[in-house]
Amino acid sequence: MKRSNFSNAFSINLSHRVMMPGLAAAALTGLMVMMAQPAKAGTIVEDTAIGAGVGLGTGVLLGDELGVDDAVNGAAAGAACHVANEELQEDGERNLTEDLVVGAVASGGVGLLTNDDSFLSNAVQGAAACGVIHVVD
Secondary structure, three states: OOOOOHHHHHHHHHHHHHHHHHHHHHHHHHHHHHHOOHHHHHHHHHHHHHHHHHHHHHHHHOOOOOOHHHHHHHHHHHHHHHHHHHHHOOOOOOOHHHHHHHHHHHHHHHHHHHOOOOHHHHHHHHHHHHHHHHHHO
């Protein structure tokens, strides 16, 4: 009879549970960046960076520990907000309601992959990130 070491099996399973959501979120953010037009690459980087910073800040305000998952949620919201603005607005004028909804949906969806927080708290992070981006732009 083959004996299995429970601690090794548990640590392998745990590392997959921790690393896979982060890799999926990084791939999603990378895909959003690749879909952007090359001429607008500077602004998507700015929106992603602003989103990451706001994600960290709202994570602290919502009572989370300061973590990479909050930055990833905010960055994904910033990238999604930028891409949606480029695709939906011909004149380049941002729409606040649209930005808030896009940020909430993007961050809520990515949050399901990156952490165990509620969809609502992740959506709040995304909406806040896109709200700040709307004000800054």
